[in-house]
Amino acid sequence: MKGNVQIRSQNVNLYYGPAKVLKDITFDIFDHTVTALIGPSGCGKSSWLRCLNRMNDYIAGARVEGEILIDEHDIYARDTDVIALRRNVGMVFQKPNPFPMSIYDNVAYGPRLHGVRSREQLDGIVERSLRGAALWTEVKDKLTSSGIGLSGGQQQRLCIARAIATEPKILLMDEPTSALDPMATARIEELVRDLKKNFTVVIVTHNMQQAARVSDFTAFFLLGELVEYEVTTKIFTAPDDKRTEDYITGRFG
Amino acid sequence: MNRRRAVNGFMTAILWASAAFLVLLLLAILIYVGVNGRQPLSWEFLTEPPRDSMTRGGISTPLVGTMQLVIVSMFFALPIGVVTGLYFAEYSRDGLFTKILRLAIRSLAGVPSVVFGLFGLSLFVVTLGFGSSLLSAGLTLGCLTLPLIVTASEQAFRAVPQDYRDASYALGATKWQTIVKVVLPAASSTVITGAILSIGRVAGETAPIIFTGAAFYAPDIAKSLFDEVMALPYHIMVLATAGVNIEATRPIQYATVLVLLALVLGVSSVGVVMRRRLRRSGR
Numbered sequence: 416m417k418g419n420v421q422i423r424s425q426n427v428n429l430y431y432g433p434a435k436v437l438k439d440i441t442f443d444i445f446d447h448t449v450t451a452l453i454g455p456s457g458c459g460k461s462s463w464l465r466c467l468n469r470m471n472d473y474i475a476g477a478r479v480e481g482e483i484l485i486d487e488h489d490i491y492a493r494d495t496d497v498i499a500l501r502r503n504v505g506m507v508f509q510k511p512n513p514f515p516m517s518i519y520d521n522v523a524y525g526p527r528l529h530g531v532r533s534r535e536q537l538d539g540i541v542e543r544s545l546r547g548a549a550l551w552t553e554v555k556d557k558l559t560s561s562g563i564g565l566s567g568g569q570q571q572r573l574c575i576a577r578a579i580a581t582e583p584k585i586l587l588m589d590e591p592t593s594a595l596d597p598m599a600t601a602r603i604e605e606l607v608r609d610l611k612k613n614f615t616v617v618i619v620t621h622n623m624q625q626a627a628r629v630s631d632f633t634a635f636f637l638l639g640e641l642v643e644y645e646v647t648t649k650i651f652t653a654p655d656d657k658r659t660e661d662y663i664t665g666r667f668g
Numbered sequence: 669m670n671r672r673r674a675v676n677g678f679m680t681a682i683l684w685a686s687a688a689f690l691v692l693l694l695l696a697i698l699i700y701v702g703v704n705g706r707q708p709l710s711w712e713f714l715t716e717p718p719r720d721s722m723t724r725g726g727i728s729t730p731l732v733g734t735m736q737l738v739i740v741s742m743f744f745a746l747p748i749g750v751v752t753g754l755y756f757a758e759y760s761r762d763g764l765f766t767k768i769l770r771l772a773i774r775s776l777a778g779v780p781s782v783v784f785g786l787f788g789l790s791l792f793v794v795t796l797g798f799g800s801s802l803l804s805a806g807l808t809l810g811c812l813t814l815p816l817i818v819t820a821s822e823q824a825f826r827a828v829p830q831d832y833r834d835a836s837y838a839l840g841a842t843k844w845q846t847i848v849k850v851v852l853p854a855a856s857s858t859v860i861t862g863a864i865l866s867i868g869r870v871a872g873e874t875a876p877i878i879f880t881g882a883a884f885y886a887p888d889i890a891k892s893l894f895d896e897v898m899a900l901p902y903h904i905m906v907l908a909t910a911g912v913n914i915e916a917t918r919p920i921q922y923a924t925v926l927v928l929l930a931l932v933l934g935v936s937s938v939g940v941v942m943r944r945r946l947r948r949s950g951r
Contacts, residue, residue: 470834470838498841498842499840501837505839508838512834512835513830513835513849515832524839528840574835579841661846
């Protein structure tokens with residue numbers, strides 16, 4: 416089941432000012448898998464996720480130690496092009512956040528940033544991305560209407576389409592279903608399982624059933640540490656660490 | 669118990685009466701001006717210049733002049749104000765420089781308008797050599813309204829949700845691309861609303877333009893930026909205090925006041941309606 420290593424986290428420490436948020440996080444994520452990050456609020460799972468596309472750069476006082484290698488390149492190295500990095504590492508946020516513009520322009524936003532101008536090419540990218548996000552059939556007749564007018568679940572799939580339009584290799588999802596109803600959640604989960612054909616997916620979730628349903632690997636974070644990282648079926652049936660067992664059986668968190 | 673209820677009732681009545689007084693005051697002004705100024709009001713009044721030492725004729729020259737002043741002031745104040753608002757909302761850090769800048773803008777908003785007039789006189793009219801002109805008066809009015817536009821646009825930019833910025837950055841946009849493609853479009857209608865509200869202020873001011881470009885009387889509308897202009901507020905003052913025959917111009921004075929009031933209130937209510945629409949559309 417293990418393939419090539421796509422993301423390698425080596426002794427990663429993250430500080431917000433004097434506070435140490437992540438302690439010595441070391442593990443590898445394999446390509447074309449879905450990896451779920453679980454753990455109680457404030458355990459550092461989202462913070463680690465945001466290291467992968469350097470969204471922590473915008474937080475004043477944030478500092479990263481250690482190495483994060485994506486395809487063997489250290490993304491915190493001096494010569495890293497953050498723009499190219501983010502093109503390669505897409506992100507979907509907790510709250511659906513389509514731009515207040517048309518569905519088409521939402522999806523075309525990334526490609527346009529990166530220099531795609533031809534209408535024909537953009538049309539192709541928009542259709543492919545919307546199909547990839549399982550939204551095409553619902554919106555193909557109203558591409559010019561506002562993305563804000565869609566339902567919450569549709570908005571989140573639009574955000575997924577927008578994120579995959581730049582053809583990233585990695586897709587980061589930060590609790591993508593926490594603002595959605597169960598029906599919309601089920602559709603996103605189905606989509607996530609589908610997305611790993613083309614992408615490496617890292618998904619933060621509060622919902623352990625969701626982690627069990629969608630992921631191949633699960634990483635359990637607690638108080639800024641990585642407690643356990645294993646194949647999902649193993650972690651949910653026979654975890655090695657007592658703390659993992661306590662968490663997944665609902666004894667705390 | 670009874671005493672508490674009585675105090676409560678009394679205070680309610682006072683508050684209600686104060687509010688009612690305010691509404692009545694506005695109504696009284698409008699009705700008084702309306703009744704007195706109704707008679708000369710006609711299409712001709714709006715489209716013809718004053719005649720016979722301003723005792724007859726219309727107000728076309730001051731009406732057009734006021735519009736010209738608004739346009740010149742906005743051309744000057746809108747870009748500078750919006751860019752400054754953008755700086756405050758997106759770039760400034762909480763340092764000494766920002767504090768000084770904020771203090772300066774807040775102070776500017778509190779400066780009496782006649783001081784702006786004198787400032788405009790010394791800077792635009794004399795030092796820069798624009799003379800008493802549409803340009804000088806428009807720029808002076810622009811300075812006056814600058815704090816309003818800065819504040820309004822800063823608030824508009826701050827109201828754009830951080831979510832949009834995050835999404836844009838995560839797609840590989842630079843800060844400037846994010847501002848141009850996401851923040852400005854999302855804030856533009858609110859910025860325009862703020863600008864419209866400040867137009868009302870510009871159109872009604874007298875003191876800043878007296879020394880800088882308002883003409884006592886001009887035979888024609890300003891054809892260039894360096895011509896003097898007539899303006900509605902100053903025209904009213906002239907008619908009421910310095911005319912050849914003040915009594916004879918009384919109806920014209922009220923009609924002019926009526927037009928200016930309608931203009932200012934009209935522009936402001938467009939702004940208010942737009943603002944309410946924006947709020948209702950939930951952004």
